[in-house]
Amino acid sequence: MGANNSSKTLVFDANEEVNFNHFEILRAIGKGSFGKVCVVQKNDTKKMYAMKYMNKQKCVERNEVRNVFKELQIMQGLEHPFLVNLWYSFQDEEDMFMVVDLLLGGDLRYHLQQNIRFTEASVKLFICELALALDYLQSNHIIHRDIKPDNILLDEQGHVHVTDFNIATFVSKGTKITTVAGTKPYMAPEMFYPRGQICYSFSVDWWSLGVTTYELLRGRRPFHIHSSTAATDIVHVFHTATVTFPPAWSEDIISLLHKLMDRNPEERFSCLADVQDFPYLSEVNWDAVLQKRLLPEFTPMKGRLNCDPTFELEEMILESKPLHKKKKRLAKRIKDTGKSRSALNGNLQTHLDSVEREFIVFNREKSRQDLNENQENLTVVQTKEEDEDGKNNNLQQL
Incomplete structure (x- = not known):
């Protein structure tokens, strides 16, 4: 799957929002009630993640958008050693994406x-x-x-x-x-x-x-x-x-x-x-x-994903809109924007527009960076205030 989506030569702006193009799709590993999961690698850091993607139109038709938004809201506020933590969330015309910790031991x-x-x-x-x-x-x-x-x-x-x-x-x-x-x-x-x-x-x-x-x-x-x-x-x-x-x-x-x-x-x-x-x-x-210092007695088999191999076959053979062909598909849609929009009824398009407006974009790395910068700025301000206080105390003693 990844061969058709390799972006190793691309360089991204550090201030650019993380999006689908920042990842190389490697293989499908699972599916849920209205989402699928694949292994991805972030092109700049080479870090591996699991990417869950949910088709917007299906979510709207099944009235599941609220649940997706609620899950995003909850996960953005959590980080713990024994949770699958969210790293990024973003969207494109077709799908909503959640990029999370990759756990290779299977469920x-x-x-x-x-x-x-x-x-x-x-x-x-x-x-x-x-x-x-x-x-x-x-x-x-x-x-x-x-x-x-x-x-x-x-x-x-x-x-x-x-x-x-x-x-x-x-x-x-x-x-x-x-x-x-x-x-x-x-x-x-x-x-x-x-x-x-x-x-x-x-x-x-x-x-x-x-x-x-x-x-x-x-x-x-x-x-x-x-x-x-x-x-x-x-x-x-x-x-x-x-x-x-x-x-x-x-x-x-x-x-x-x-x-x-x-x-x-x-x-x-x-x-x-x-x-x-x-x-x-x-x-x-x-x-x-x-701190994960106690070693588990059961260790999953290494060198494999510990999941059902049929997920990848389904994605490549049965999926009508496979993820690894997304870039070509969206590029074609840009040419036929009017045609693709007219294919949807007005009510559905209204809901899809609402999803696009209300979707919550998230970047844990950027959030951490912003937090560190705020803490550094706070430390500088506190140090400056302490220096000023020290000077004032010296003046009072004089």
């Missing part, structure tokens, strides 16, 4: 599908790292609402990173959320209360962590719930089902899972302090966890 769903059975020691570290990620989100008033193996990526060393903030939401201090969102098998019981009684907060993410932990250890989920299961049937499952634990599991991990999957949200573990104070994890060096 946990992929490894489960490869029949990997994680040891308790591996999962224990996962729990600690994910607990720190959830605590960070909580400190920023964010509920993820979709913690599951599919949304947990591994880096090359085997550390976990939470991704996909498409249905995440802000929650003000002391308030509760009443809207339903998530993936049914991982959603907490309180999210299935009768209409008008749904009321939940951060504890739903900790329930999802419990379900995910169980699945990683056993290869299947603790409850027989599927995406197609009706809400009334799910309520019945929660009232009647008993979670079983294999005899080989330690009492410690079973006790922790009972706390994470307590059906009463008031009794459930729902913050970092709960987990840190639990005997099973009380001796963990949490600073070492945060």
